[in-house]
Amino acid sequence: MKTLVWLRQDLRLSDNPALVFACKQGAVIPLFILDDGAEGEWQMGGAQRWWLHQSLAALDSDLRERGSALVLRRGESADVLTTIIAEHGIDSVVWNRRYEPDIVERDTRIKESLKSRGVYVQSFNATxxxxxxxxxxxxxxxxxxxxxxxxxxxxxxxxxEPISAPKSIEKPTQWPRTESLAALDLMPRIAWYRRMEQSWQPGxxxxxxxxxxxxxxxxxxxxxxxxxxxxxxxxxxxxxxxxxxxxxxxxxxxxxxxxxxxxxxxxxxxxxxxxxxxxxxxxxxxxxxxFRHTPTQPLRTEFAQFPWATNSRHLKAWQGGSTGVPLVDAGMRELWATGWMHNRVRMIAGSFLVKNLLIAWQDGARWFWDTLLDADLASNTLGWQWCAGCGADAAPYFRIFNPVSQGEKFDPDGAYVREWVPELAKLQTKFIHAPWDAPPSVLRAASVQLGKNYPEPIVDLKATRTRALDAYRKMRGTS
Ligand SMILES: Cc1cc2nc3c(=O)[nH]c(=O)nc-3n(C[C@H](O)[C@H](O)[C@H](O)COP(=O)(O)OP(=O)(O)OC[C@H]3O[C@@H](n4cnc5c(N)ncnc54)[C@H](O)[C@@H]3O)c2cc1C
The missing domain is CATH 1.25.40.80 (Serine Threonine Protein Phosphatase 5, Tetratricopeptide repeat)
Structure with a gap:
């Protein structure tokens, strides 16, 4: 009996029900297919591709310790599976389930097609x-x-209870051809990932x-x-x-x-x-x-009419961590450097984008998608719809985070801002979250020149708060 284990977002040996099932049947071929086309508009961003490269290398090495190896392929999943099944006389194909709407549809199609050709197929919950x-x-x-x-x-x-990793994995008499990891072309051409290497150990x-x-x-x-x-x-x-x-x-x-x-x-x-x-x-x-439409559309339908603003200058300033609002900038820079942002700061930076800048949550979600190592269609959608107030159990739209008071509460000595916005490192704690309130002498002593080496805030927090509430009332027809 020869079983193909189609690995996807289950890059581990322990508590991996598809792998354990396969090991009980006989020879196992662990396979990963890079199938960008199947992800539609949600193809992995650069940060995730970097992670995936490391994670596949780690998985291959773990498999080799157990006498097996990871077969890598690139292309349309159905084609790759069909070819390997035909060339290697595969009896069964198993995988752990994914839940993104397009992937569910694709997997269902593949399952039906393989079954109709007499291949045993089973999927499991590992996620x-x-x-x-x-x-x-x-x-x-x-x-x-x-x-x-x-x-x-x-x-x-x-x-x-989680299941243990198989101690050994029976290999097939003949291995299918594999691409090299480098051929998957997941690593960025420019080495911008050094800080990520220091912060994370994928695998x-x-x-x-x-x-x-x-x-x-x-x-x-x-x-x-x-x-x-x-x-x-x-x-x-x-x-x-x-x-x-x-x-x-x-x-x-x-x-x-x-x-x-x-x-x-x-x-x-x-x-x-x-x-x-x-x-x-x-x-x-x-x-x-x-609610499969929610990655791009609000769950609460009235928000489809929300009067979002289009302002590429503001969007760029937000993405680049140069809004002039220290806590927001710190978060956006942490994200860019490490591929991760603290949850509290995700909420504050998200609220600033959708409420103070009035930019559509979908633009924020897209940027997070491209830059987060943990970009996940389910959690990112929930997080952004929560920030915008248009999702299930979302923060009410009128709850608008004030990044200054949030900073004073959750970063009271400004250590987080000082780390990620070094231009402000020497500023007195009293003004670290609102440098625009600092007297000129205080700014001078900290070598801060607003508008020169650190931006003036791109919007007025109070005025934009009122503007957001007006937009909300307008949407509800209550203005
Ligand atoms: C605008 C926005 C976008 C987000 N995008 C993502 C995303 O793409 N991927 C992602 O994994 N998380 C996302 N989150 C949720 C959360 O910020 C991260 O899961 C968390 O910061 C990860 O850090 P941690 O592992 O140290 O979390 P911990 O606090 O240690 O929590 C443990 C685990 O619980 C889960 N979790 C925690 N908080 C949440 C939450 N609010 N929603 C869903 N799951 C949660 C995560 O899997 C996390 O690893 C988003 C939140 C916001 C506000």
């Missing part, structure tokens, strides 16, 4: 704690509000390291630390989760085990804020699966 179709409200409909969704999930049986071992460090360290203090961008108070598991280098089941059970070890009651660790965030990820997938 979510609950399948999106398993969870529904009392009326049998998808949830659109997080808290009842989460409460419902808590009443469901615990996620199954299953890097994911396990982050998971262990977090679960043994910060997890119980997460409620306090998670909002402080200057410290490492969150798990930084998001790109690892996106590429499937760790499963949410593994994370969930790691928290459970640790909770029991430190003597917490079941209810204490189950409702832990960190696990709740994992359910936000689940909720994002639930919404994407049931």
């Amino acid at each position: 979510l704690l609950n399948e999106p179709w398993e969870v529904q409200n009392l009326s049998g409909k998808p949830f659109q509000v997080f808290t009842p969704y989460w409460r419902h999930c808590l009443k469901r049986p615990d996620p199954s 299953e071992a890097g994911a396990a390291k982050n998971r262990k460090a977090f679960v043994q360290g910060h997890v119980w203090g997460y409620t306090e630390t998670r909002n402080l961008p200057a410290i490492r108070g969150t798990s930084r598991l998001s790109p690892h989760l996106h590429f499937g280098e760790v499963s949410p089941r593994q994370v969930w059970h790691a928290v459970k085990t640790r909770g029991a070890r430190v003597g917490l009651l079941t209810n204490e660790w189950r409702t832990n804020q960190f696990l709740t965030e994992l359910y936000w990820r689940e909720f994002a997938y639930h919404l994407l699966y049931h």
Whole structure:
């Protein structure tokens, strides 16, 4: 029996049900296909391509330790699968499911076509704690509000125990041809990724390291630390989760085990804020699966009429971290340099774009898509629709973050701004989040020249707040 394991966003050996199933059948061919066409308008950005390159190298090396190897191909998935099946007498094809609407359709087509040709096909859940179709409200409909969704999930049986990585993997008598990793052309031509290399270790071992460090360290203090961008108070598991280098089941059970070890009651660790965030990820997938239009269109239809502004100068300033609003600029620069941005700052930078600049959330989502290492169609869509107030359980539109008071609260000594906006590093803490309020002598002492070595704010925060509220009233026909 020869089984093809089609690896996609499950780039790990442990808790990989498709791989374990294949190993039980006999010889296994692990295959990754770079199929950009299938992703439609959501092809990976440069940061993710860099990550994928590293992650595939790590996976291949892990497979080789078990006597196997990763076959790499580029092209249309259906064609590649059909060719390998025909050339190598494959009996069965297995994979772990993805949930993006176009991918679901493609996978369904492939499944039907392979089955009709007598190939055994099976797919598995390796990505979510609950399948999106398993969870529904009392009326049998998808949830659109997080808290009842989460409460419902808590009443469901615990996620199954993660399965161990196979100790050895039987290889086929003849391997299919493989592309070299370099031939996939994932690495950028210009080496702008040095800072990412310092910040991340893509692959299953890097994911396990982050998971262990977090679960043994910060997890119980997460409620306090998670909002402080200057410290490492969150798990930084998001790109690892996106590429499937760790499963949410593994994370969930790691928290459970640790909770029991430190003597917490079941209810204490189950409702832990960190696990709740994992359910936000689940909720994002639930919404994407049931409301497939939401990556480009608002869930709340009245927002289709929202009078968004078009201003490429403002959009560029936001993207480049030169809006003159320190916390927003710090976040946008962190994103550009490391491929990641702290969640609190994502919310503040997002609110600034859609509310103070009145630029459509889709433009923000697109930039994040191109620059985030963890760019994920479900979570990015949820995050942006939340910022814009047009999604499920979104922040009400009239809740407009003030980046100055947010900075004073969550970056009280300005350490985060000082790190990412070094032009302001010497500025007194009192003015670090609003340099435009600093007297000239204070600016001079810190070598800050507004409009010269750091921009004046591109908009007035107060006036644009009023403008956003007016636009909202106009949309609702209440002005
Ligand atoms: C505008 C905007 C865009 C976003 N885009 C993405 C995206 O493309 N990909 C992505 O993974 N997350 C996205 N998020 C959610 C969140 O910012 C990141 O998941 C989080 O910052 C990742 O850091 P962490 O792994 O240290 O998270 P932790 O705080 O340690 O949380 C653990 C895990 O829970 C999940 N999670 C946490 N918060 C959220 C959330 N609000 N929504 C969904 N899942 C969550 C993530 O998988 C995360 O790795 C976005 C948020 C906003 C406001």
